[in-house]
Amino acid sequence: MRRSRVRRVGRIGWLLAVGLVAACVVVPYSPPTESSSTPVRLEHADRVLLTVGPRQFLEDTSDALRRRDRDIEIVDSFTFRGAVFPEGDWRLSRLLDPERHALLAASGADYLVVVGPVLTGAPDERGLFVGTAYGFYGAGTNTTQGSALMLIVDLARGEILDALRTRAEGTDVAVGFFYGLIVHATTESSVRRACLDSVVETLRRVHPDGRLRLALMAAEPIGSSEYALSLITE
């Protein structure tokens, strides 16, 4: 009885020691990002639906924008949607219809930001890195590309102000021989941050001072599995 308890304590001690000694250190880094304007082709604007469906995503974007600029005010998405699409038919082409300029100007917002998600490509994996109960072994890299697209509509003019595309390529590097070291590229969050930075920069370039009222919406494609905003950009 006593011997089995000693053996159990010994086993737990050994596992704890392995856990403490065989450590893995993760070092995150932000890969360089590149943001630029991208041309817009509005001939497919009737295939893009504007939506407030991704509620949490839009709320997070709203918080992130306000953290960047305290003079940014986000208008209620449903109120905005009701003001600019009083009869439904939430297509981008309807929003940009010249007959609607009066509605857009009276919507309570200065700009509409159509927020796209960060899209990541398939990772390119090389090498072999494994984590076991007895440590980390091998070496490997994992390269991922990320991109995001956002559209800014000037509601006073009823036209697109800019379409911003941000890209980044990040490589995770992992090496291990009992101890592990992982250098992790935060590609997705870097793209997201850079894209939001470029949105604020673009808006402040045309509207340098004072309060900025923004409406936020997302986009969905009609009859397509493509990413909605890629339907109207090059």
Add this chain to the structure above:
Amino acid sequence: MRRIDGWRSRVAVLVLAAVGATSCVSPPERQSYPLYPGPPQPLAEVAVLRLGDAKVARIDGLTAAQGDWTEVHLLPGRHRIEWTDRYAEDAAAQARLEGRDEIRQIVVDLEAGHTYSLRSRHWDAVIDETTGRPVPALPWTEL
């Protein structure tokens, strides 16, 4: 090992029961997604579609996910609903929760004042909770 006996065990059970009964369990916040134009309508004027078993559903071309919304409010009438369902080959596979993912696409007529919910692994995909009856599915049509 010492055994807890008699009144001590009874007190322990009572204390646990009291703690369990008084603990605060808040229901998940209800988030309603109005998928109709104009101002909010009273519940008697709209059809309420609970996402139920569907993690993500596309209703009339617009996506609603469980993390964002618990129910969608629609004007009465015909609606197109798509979602990914788990399809089982037979009853035994269904009981073992085995199956493959299948995109379900249905068109249904929904009535004002009724509450509906989407169901997984059921032949009748939409149930009218107000009447307890399944809702007949019409042939799928593209937008």
